[in-house]
Amino acid sequence: MEIEDGVVCNQSEEEILGLRRGPWTVEEDVTLMNYIAKHGEGRWNSLARSAGLRRTGKSCRLRWLNYLRPDVRRGNITLEEQLLILELHSRWGNRWSKIAQHLPGRTDNEIKNYWRTRVQKHAKQLKCDVNSKQFKDTMRHLWIPRLVERIQAATTTTAIPNNMNMSSDQVLVPPPENSSTAASSDSFGTQISPISSMTDYYNDPVNNHCNQDYDLVNQIHYVPDSLTSPYGYFHGGLDFQAMEQTPQWFGSGNTSDNLWNVEDIWFLQQQLNM
DNA sequence: AAGATCCGCAACCGCTCCGAC
DNA sequence: GGTCGGAGCGGTTGCGGATCT
Numbered sequence: 001m002e003i004e005d006g007v008v009c010n011q012s013e014e015e016i017l018g019l020r021r022g023p024w025t026v027e028e029d030v031t032l033m034n035y036i037a038k039h040g041e042g043r044w045n046s047l048a049r050s051a052g053l054r055r056t057g058k059s060c061r062l063r064w065l066n067y068l069r070p071d072v073r074r075g076n077i078t079l080e081e082q083l084l085i086l087e088l089h090s091r092w093g094n095r096w097s098k099i100a101q102h103l104p105g106r107t108d109n110e111i112k113n114y115w116r117t118r119v120q121k122h123a124k125q126l127k128c129d130v131n132s133k134q135f136k137d138t139m140r141h142l143w144i145p146r147l148v149e150r151i152q153a154a155t156t157t158t159a160i161p162n163n164m165n166m167s168s169d170q171v172l173v174p175p176p177e178n179s180s181t182a183a184s185s186d187s188f189g190t191q192i193s194p195i196s197s198m199t200d201y202y203n204d205p206v207n208n209h210c211n212q213d214y215d216l217v218n219q220i221h222y223v224p225d226s227l228t229s230p231y232g233y234f235h236g237g238l239d240f241q242a243m244e245q246t247p248q249w250f251g252s253g254n255t256s257d258n259l260w261n262v263e264d265i266w267f268l269q270q271q272l273n274m
Numbered sequence: 275a276a277g278a279t280c281c282g283c284a285a286c287c288g289c290t291c292c293g294a295c
Numbered sequence: 296g297g298t299c300g301g302a303g304c305g306g307t308t309g310c311g312g313a314t315c316t
Contacts, residue, residue: 023284023310045301061302062285097304112305113283121281 020054073105
C-alpha cells in the first residue's frame with residue numbers, strides 16, 4: 001500500500017499503467033521470443049511496448065535471459081559446475097554474473113539460487129557462517145577435494161551413450177532455434193580431459209596443491225563441453241532418464257548433498273570446535 | 275488423507291553504473 | 296556538470312511442489 005499526498009493508494013504504478021506481474025504465460029513467452037527473433041534484444045522498455053507485452057522492460061529482460069534464451073541450460077548443477085562455483089566464489093564472492101560467465105548456459109540467478117539453497121544449507125548444518133574462514137577452509141580442504149574425487153571416479157568409470165534424445169517433458173520451454181548449436185558427439189572420445197589434470201592437481205600427494213591457489217579459471221577455458229559435463233549432451237540432444245541412471249552426473253539424489261556424510265559433519269564439527 | 279512444513283526456483287525490488295543529451 | 300533512461304547486478308520474496316507428521 002502506498003501513500004501519496006495523504007491519499008492512500010492500493011495500486012502500484014505498474015498496475016495503474018496496466019502492467020502485468022507474476023508468472024509469465026505461454027502466450028507472453030511466445031510473443032517475447034517471436035519479437036526478439038525478428039528484431040533482436042535490447043532496449044527492453046521499448047521492446048516490451050512494441051511487442052505488445054504488458055510487462056516492464058526489466059521483466060522482459062529477466063525472462064529472456066534467465067529462461068527463454070536458446071542457450072540457457074536447464075537441469076541439475078553438475079559436479080564440475082559445483083566445483084567451479086565453489087572455486088570462483090572463493091575468489092570473487094557473490095559476483096554471480098561474473099561467476100556465471102564461466103559456466104556456459106548457466107545464469108547468475110541459477111548460480112545464486114544454488115549457492116543459497118545448497119551451499120548455505122551446509123554452512124547452516126555446520127553452524128558456521130558461509131563467509132567465515134572456517135567454512136571457506138572446509139570447502140577448500142574437504143568439499144572441493146571430495147568433489148574432485150567424485151569427478152575423477154566418474155570420468156574413469158563411465159561411458160555415456162551418444163545417441164541420446166531429449167524427451168520433451170523434461171524441458172519447460174524447448175529452445176526453438178538452437179539445434180544448430182549442438183555439440184558434436186564425435187569429439188567425445190578424441191579429446192584430452194582437463195578434468196583429469198585438474199583432479200591430479202588436487203590429489204597430488206607430493207605437492208599438496210589443495211593448499212595452493214589453483215588457477216581453475218584459466219584452465220577451464222580449455223574444457224570441451226562435451227567431455228567434462230553433460231553440457232555437450234544437452235546441446236547434442238540427450239535423455240535425462242539415461243543420465244539419471246549415470247550417478248556421476250545427477251547422483252543418486254541431490255548431488256551436493258551427497259558430498260557430505262555423517263563422518264564428514266562430525267569431523268568438521270570437531271575441527272570447528274578446536 | 276489432510277494439514278504443516280520445507281525447499282527450490284522464478285520473479286521482483288532496489289540500487290548502481292553508464293552513456294546520451 | 297546535471298539529468299534521464301536503459302541496463303545490469305545482488306538481495307529478497309513468494310509460489311508451488313515435495314516431504315513430513
